[in-house]
Amino acid sequence: MKTDNKKPNVPLINVRGLCKSFSAIEDRHKTGPAPQSSGDPRIDVLKNLDFDLDEGETVAIVGASGIGKSTLLHIIGTLDRPDSGTVLFRNENVFLFNNSQLAKFRNESVGFVFQFHHLLPEFSALENAMIPGMIKGLSKQHAGEAAKEILIRVGLKNRLFHRVGELSGGEQQRVALARALVLKPAILLADEPTGNLDKKNSEQVHELFLELNQEYHMTMVVVTHNMELAAYMSRRVTIADGELRIEN
Numbered sequence: 001m002k003t004d005n006k007k008p009n010v011p012l013i014n015v016r017g018l019c020k021s022f023s024a025i026e027d028r029h030k031t032g033p034a035p036q037s038s039g040d041p042r043i044d045v046l047k048n049l050d051f052d053l054d055e056g057e058t059v060a061i062v063g064a065s066g067i068g069k070s071t072l073l074h075i076i077g078t079l080d081r082p083d084s085g086t087v088l089f090r091n092e093n094v095f096l097f098n099n100s101q102l103a104k105f106r107n108e109s110v111g112f113v114f115q116f117h118h119l120l121p122e123f124s125a126l127e128n129a130m131i132p133g134m135i136k137g138l139s140k141q142h143a144g145e146a147a148k149e150i151l152i153r154v155g156l157k158n159r160l161f162h163r164v165g166e167l168s169g170g171e172q173q174r175v176a177l178a179r180a181l182v183l184k185p186a187i188l189l190a191d192e193p194t195g196n197l198d199k200k201n202s203e204q205v206h207e208l209f210l211e212l213n214q215e216y217h218m219t220m221v222v223v224t225h226n227m228e229l230a231a232y233m234s235r236r237v238t239i240a241d242g243e244l245r246i247e248n
């Protein structure tokens with residue numbers, strides 16, 4: 001299928017009829033013993049869910065624990081597969097990509113930020129932010145220049161050569177944000193990005209998210225319990241009975 005980035009009426013991401021269930025026995029939100037059943041009881045997390053994301057828009061996915069927010073985010077980012085349904089990225093079905101197309105999509109078109117930064121601890125801020133460029137095949141010099149530019153943008157000019165363990169929690173999360181955005185992806189997917197930070201650092205990161213969205217025009221989807229961060233986004237949605245609902 002041919003990609004058409006310019007067509008205004010084609011959403012960046014088009015999700016249709018998404019269904020995802022998990023075995024209740026593996027339910028990691030459940031406490032207590034696993035159910036004693038001969039069958040495989042399933043939890044239907046997403047039930048025929050539809051969701052469109054426009055180029056450049058910012059969306060918060062909010063709501064109670066266990067309703068499927070992270071599951072939806074992971075499927076959009078191809079970190080997990082749906083049982084059925086489609087995810088189109090600029091009109092292309094991402095689950096029909098072959099392995100190298102999928103790797104390229106994850107590396108170049110999507111930026112991920114998680115609650116815990118998942119940086120390589122023995123490497124410097126600069127080396128961590130260079131990784132996507134190196135995976136893309138940029139020269140060390142170009143990957144380094146791109147990483148330096150974004151690290152300076154997120155306020156880490158004087159921390160380029162610090163190893164991850166020598167950085168504060170807020171600085172580590174800014175390195176994670178720099179790594180996610182270094183190749184200027186079309187979409188940033190963030191799962192509780194400030195869940196591990198204190199109020200002051202959270203506010204700084206929230207403001208950075210918004211500023212970077214305005215500068216880079218990437219689409220931004222944030223799963224969060226933080227209502228301040230959710231309020232920064234142009235749209236808030238939740239999941240009710242497996243389907244997407246507009247929140248407030």
Ligand SMILES: Nc1ncnc2c1ncn2[C@@H]1O[C@H](COP(=O)(O)OP(=O)(O)OP(=O)(O)O)[C@@H](O)[C@H]1O
Nearest residue numbers: 022026027028029045064065066067068069070071
């Ligand atoms: N790999 C898995 N195996 C089994 N069950 C899973 C798996 N991943 C998610 N689930 C279940 O699917 C449901 C939705 O989980 P998900 O993490 O998407 O919820 P969430 O809304 O993001 O919750 P939270 O706000 O607590 O992060 C939960 O009941 C969870 O236990």
